[in-house]
Amino acid sequence: MNKKAQFETSHELIIWIPRIIALVIVAGIVFFLITLPVKQSFEIDKLQETILRQRFLYSENCLAHNDGKVNSGIIDKSKFNQKNLDKCFEANDKIGVNLNLITDKIETINLNQKIAEKLDFCFDKKHFTCTNYTYYVLIQDEKKLESGLLNVAMIKIK
Amino acid sequence: MKKGESAITFVFSLIFLAIVITIFYALFLLSSVNKANFSINQVSLSDVNINLINYLRTPLNTTTVYDLMINSYYNNDYRELETLSENIFNRVYDNERCPLWNIKGEINNEKFFEFESKFDARKYTLSQNPRNFLRIFTDDYLATRSSSFDIVFPDNKKAKITLLEGCVE
Amino acid sequence: MHKKGDLLIEKQLIFAFYLILAVVVYFMIGSIASERSYFEDYFVRDLGLTIDMLHNSPGKVSIEYHGLSNFNLVTKENFVEVRSSKNIPKIYAFTRDKNYVQLDYNFNFLNDTLKIKKDKAIYLEMVKK
Amino acid sequence: MNKKAIFMPLLSFFVLIILTYSYYELVVKDVEDKSSTIGLNQAELVNAYNKGIENEFNAEKAVSHSLNSAINEFSKNGGVNGKCNNLWKFNSDCEPDLEKNFINVFTNELLKYGYDAKEIKINDNSITIILNDFTYKKELKNFNLEYSLPIAVRKELDIDLNKLNSLKDQVKKCLEEGKPLNTCTNEKTEVQENLMVFSIENNKNILIYTEKIETKKPVFVFKINTRDTGIKRETVF
Incomplete structure (x- = not known):
């Protein structure tokens, strides 16, 4: 048993x-x-970055050309400099921006350099949220209006 | 016979569980991805808007692409407009990241021109509809965004110009 | 008889186990759902994103958030803080445009309306119910 | 020993119930939940910006097309009301008040595009048009939005109103002093019985869209009945 x-x-x-x-x-x-x-x-980081990158093109304080009215999308060449962009886009310590203005030459400006340098680590989706977009822009340089590209790469530490 | 019955029940239960879990995995994934992407998509349409308005405002000697578009429409000859559009958009959308672009014009829902990139649809999953079920199986899908302007044409006509872009997400 | 008895007990144990599991899971899902819809979490993000978006505006904007429950709203330098009595405060860091006057507000909302205006600068205003 | 196996079937059934309930609670019911609306208010805002840009672009193009049509019409009528049959008669309904008449013709053309000008100013041969602000309103669940964008367009005129105005002043002075008209201006003139016909070619091309595109330099033709000029002192020649 x-x-x-x-x-x-x-x-x-x-x-x-x-x-x-x-x-x-x-x-x-x-x-x-x-x-x-x-x-x-x-997860609103991507949404936030999308909104923030548009500021460069919509806001007359950033790059938008103003001839009595704000021309969103048309870049005032005289505004594409570090001082002006640092003022209109005071990136906090989590966000870095890399701007490339491409005509017959390429001009680059980084905002919050320390963070912008980490753009090479965008593959690490766990720690970074990255967005990248290339705009077709018109550039007003004194009297001359020419076309070009503005690439905006943005990185945010999660 | 009874022992066999217990094993069969076990296996059938596992199969049933696998089916239920797979279905709900898809449902939960789609629902959560769609919501966040919907508002991002809506806001990022503004990026396409910038490209479209600047395309129309692009200077051509003393006129603009907009004027060339009108002349092409009245003369029914779009060759120059096509060449110019390709030059612009092939430059803006590099073939690697954004292989698809399409620009078209319609008056009273009748297309009067359409140009697009040389795009091989077989290589990508097109996710026109954010609820596209295939999105969960492919890492590399093409997120398409499009934006339109209803612009004034002479004789008080209205032309709807639509720019569509497809970028790998 | 004895074997039949064992079978019955086992079935009852299994049913009891699932019952307990069901109750646990029910409350777990309920807390996930409610925790996620805490007002502060939603509102601080939405308001912060709106303030970021207002900086992009080519024109004049007037916005109203109404039906806001009881909470304290603080905006300073480059952040928005929303705090209600029972929960920890939630903060959103927006990206400031130093061409604009700095936002410096402290409101206590009791079902009131928040008005935000953007013209040459950005202004916040609480409208009493 | 061999039992009816209920554990696994019960587990499967139990999982189905849980997942269905949580899908309802976290996804279906979540639609009313606020956190799922984050981004919708901002999408509405950016939509307002873009509608403003579209309206501004269209306003500018409508002004361009209206200016071309107005210049064509204005030149065809000789700068006076269409009923005057190109005949200038001072101090009458056919008074050559060129700016006022041009603005009237232009305003009518612009209305065809649905734009109602708040203010129109012409100076130094350029025209500034202030239209009604573009406005956009939207009411969402607990978020109201009002957006407005001032629309103003400034363009060079493709017709030399300064030149025409100075010609008018010369003609008027001539008539007041009783001198023969054809001695007062060096514009091309032609006499038809008691009518003096002036025709001035515009120095700039304009585009006229009908069935096809017409590029033309409109000729500005006006006549003066030397026996009924509207000026008290009359000349005999």
Whole structure:
């Protein structure tokens, strides 16, 4: 009789082990699924960067040319300098910007240099949020209006 | 027979669980990605707007691309406009990151010109609809954004000019 | 008889286990859902993004946030802070344009309306209900 | 020993219930939840900016087209009301008040594009048009937005109003002093019975869009009935 009881106990174990394993795995997956919407809806860094990069083109304090009215998208060449951009875009210690104004030559300005230098680490999506966009712009240089590109690369430490 | 029945139940339960979890994984992922992307998409349409308005304002000797567009429409000859549009947009959208651009003009919903990049659709998943189910299976999908302007044409006509861009996200 | 008895107990144990699990999961989901919709978390972000967006405006803007529950709003230098009695304060750092007059406000909202105007500068104003 | 296995089926059923409930709670019901609306207010704001830019661009183009049409019409009428049949008669309905008449013709052309000018000023051969502000209003759940953008357009005139005005002054002076008209200006003139016909070619091209594009330098033609000039002193020649 004792052998039979031992046999039954080990048989019970054989049945319950896979069940417990299945339960643990399923519980883990369910918990992961539930937290997905939560993580995403607090992720506003990309939205913030999209809004911030547009300031360079929409705001007359930044680059927008003003001839009595604000011409969003037309860059006043005299405004593309470090001093003016640092003033109109006071980046906090988490955000860095790299601006490239491309005509027949390339002019580069970095805002918050310390952070802008980390743009090479944008592959690390866990710690950095990066955005990059190239605008087709018109550049007003005294009397002359020429076309060019403005690339805005932005990085934010999460 | 009973022992067999217990194993079958176990396997069938696992199969059922796998199906349920996969479906809800897709649902949860799509819902969370769509919401955040929807507002980013809306705000980033403004970037396309800047490219479109500057395309129309691009200077051409004493006139602009807008004037060339009108002349092309009245003369029904779009060759110069096409060449110019390609020069501009192939420069703005580098083939690597943004392989797709398309610009078209419509008057009273009738297209009067359309130009686009030399784009191989088979290489990318086009996610026109943010709820595109395929998005969860491919890392590399093409996020398309488009923006339109209803602009004044002579004789008080209105032309809808639409610029669409497709960039790898 | 004895074997039938064991089976019954096991079934009851399994049912009890699932019942307890159900209650635990129910409250867990409820807390996730409610924790996420804390007003401060939403409002500080939305207001901060709006202030960033106002800096882009070529024209004049007038905005109203109404139906705001009880909280304290502070704006200073380059951040917005929203604090309600029961929770820790939430902060959003916006990107300042130093051409504009610095924002320096401290409001206590009791279901009032927040008015924001942008013309040559950005102004905030609390409108009592 | 062999039992009816209920643990796993129950687990599957239990997981289905949980996931359905959490999907409802965290996603479906989340739609009313505020955190999911972050970004929508800002999207509305940027939409307002872009509508403003579009309106500003269109206003500028509408002004250009209206100016071309107005110059064409104004020149065809000889700078006076269309009913005057190009006949200048001072101190009458056909008084050659060139600026006022040009603004009237231009305003009518601009209205065809749906733009109502608040103020129009011409000086130094350029025209400044101040239109009604572009406004954009939107009311969302707890977020109201009002956006306004002043619209003003300034353009060089492709017709030399200064020159025409000085010609008018010469003609008027001539008539007041009783001198023969054709001795007072060096513009091309032609006599038709008692009418003196002046025709001045515009120095700039304008584009006229009808079925096709017409590039032309409109000729400004006006006549003076030397027996009914509207000036008291009359000349005999």
